[in-house]
Amino acid sequence: MTSGSLGQETAAPPKVAMPGPAPGTARRTGVVILASCLGFFLINLDATIVNVALPAIGLRLHASLSDLQWVVAGYTLAFAGLLLSAGTISDRIGATRLFGYGLLAFSVASAACGFAPSVAFLVVARVLQGAAAAAVLPSSLALLRQLLPDPAARTKALAIWAAGGGAALSAGPIAGGFLTSLLGWQAIFFVNVPFGLLTVAGLSRAPRSVPQCTSFDLAGQVAAVVALTGFTFAVIEIAPRGVRSPMVLVPLIVSVAALLWFLRVESTVRAPMVDLRELRSRVFVSCLATGFALNFSFYGILFVFSLVFQEDRGWSPIRTGLSFLPMTVLVLASNILAGRLTRLVGPRYPMACAQLLSACGFMGILAVGSHGPTWLLLLATLPIGIGGGLASPPMMTALLESIPSERAGVVSGLLSSCRQAGGALGVTLFGLLISSTGFGMATGLRFSAVAAGALLIAAGTASFLWIRGADTASDGPLG
Template structure:
């Protein structure tokens, strides 16, 4: 997984026009990845980093600020993609089943998804530099706790703290870049370099995780964050003080969103009577969230945005792509090791052909969206990804791992092709003054879908007490392919009318 502060691809965006160019991965996490069309747009109100505004730059070297921000983005993105290949080793040492291992992934993803709704505003209130340093300190400390965890309960708790810290680091790192490069031309190149950190993390994560687990221990995938975090913190401390802005916070809405997401995920993962109770709690919390958001003067999710059909379609497409990608990534990591008997290192290398394509496919998609409009590339990417999932239905107990890795390529390429286009569609569906809100909502939808996909795929493949349920893998692929096909059809039918101005 890759958290990204934007909704998908990376690049340069003008918050006034919504025009973008894309250069990096759509998968972080989510952050994606954390980019594309959403990078600049997300820098509007919902994240507190307004690229279109003239803001004071912090004192100090812009290069230091850029390197610090890039390292911060890199390390939080890496931690989303590095863990999956180490899950069997974690379960073996800490004596945890698949249900517990799902929480190792989802603890991070869901904390990131829920808190990203408000951490941009928090970064505004305390200053980007202070928020970034605080987030990096917390993330590094949580990484150490993960590496030292004596049991799964401690590990999951530390992963939740990591995700919360990542939700602070992502928007504040982009704010640092904005403040260090007040000139629009220099800023565009700086953001492209910053976003490239997510792409590198996506490609290196599985390989680095496999190498560290095989050569040392799964604990190494967390300890590796310590020197990176320390360097990022030292550089950020030399960038000077960042300006502050009094940005309202919707704490009741944020709290109910956290409860609803956590309860829903618990219901999917745990099932049974406890799952039913958690589902009821999620429903009540969600109803409360809607009520709060409809009345709050500064809601974390402005419900009026859902009146734009093209935006709603883009949100559905983004959720479908994230659900398919992250669910398949999680399940295939287990398949290669538990069914095919591959080592953690070999598993990481098997993901490399797919992940290496993401950045180049992003660029092609961005150009296609600029030339033909976003709807067709969005639908084509989803259709190709769905076709790739159907190819993966051939994965069996005796299928050579290399063939499965080759079948993963069209799936990953299709998903990577869809994300920049769907991000551009979301940005074009709303008035310019609402672009940041739409980008933040799209990012949240993608991260929530990523977390739920791990819960769903995990439940499907854990049907047997001591083994991997291969039929569940195929069921997950088929369901995700159907979901992608449906949202691809919706994309082709989406309205292309100009967005309505904000009230």
């Protein structure tokens, strides 16, 4: 019986098309999922692809060590600072629109990086890249949520999305090494342009997002960016200018003032980016500390080793990129294992043990030193990769179980912002320690290892003491 022949009976009902997806819907959905994952892949790739190219950039653009720090930190700083509000902007203008704008801006900024005639131009373009990346991250996630209402399909897509980000971190140093050696350092930026434009083209198949009326904390956003940037600028400029220079003291004072302003704004505004009451939660603070410590140590050591291997040992960019392969692949492999461990024993032990394992890797670097055997130095990086991969999934589990479900998006953005800030400050501090006006490469590497190891031990201890097995509902307030 069909709708067009209501009441007409037949001996054998004719075959009719059952209600379901329109022709091509599944293919269109697959294209949009691919676009979302590719966008996330690209912004993660640019967090690590540049490290191996730093010596070539320094040689071509006559850049100092502090300049090279800004090439890396400029991206992660803009990423970290603007990520706090990017989720709100995504809701206000629609995820589809922000994702498209973000990818177009990322592609244009990438081309500007490749054409950079000076290091100052390159740093500005990297900041624009980071700002665009901040727009892409939450909107790509929101795009998957609106596209896939079925929880099972959405979970599968999110797993692919997350794996793409991990794969990008692993591929970054290798891709950077090959592109720099074969085509020049500019190629590490130009490669983003065709893939970025291809992703935007795929986005044309996505349904339009419905904008929502959400509050935007402009004062808090400005305060957060000023505080992060001022502090990073002050630390980077200590090496070339000295601790008493106005170029160091003034940004540091501005940073402290901005931080106080941020705390005041967030405690009084109606819809804050960061609900300061959540900082009373031990689980919440422990997860933020873990995210910060992981990126601080990982990005910091990538930065230093890229310089050690190429400038001290004369390695090619390809060889340098390949030397990071075991560590970065272990990050991805351990991510998969960590999910199973967390389901079995809860987040507490995987988080704590993973960070202590990473700390052991830095203690190994401390023992070997920059002039030690290469194989021992690389062997010491393996626990860093394993620990970093094992810690991330239980960290997300513990965090999301400790907050109301309606805060999940905002708090996830805060964690991502904290991680990016950790990466920027890791590069900043490690660069200061290895500089010629700091302790030099050999001693600076040892001090860097001590700083990273101590931070990981502290964060791991907090995880063990403050996260109670699989049940985070028993979380108590700090103090």
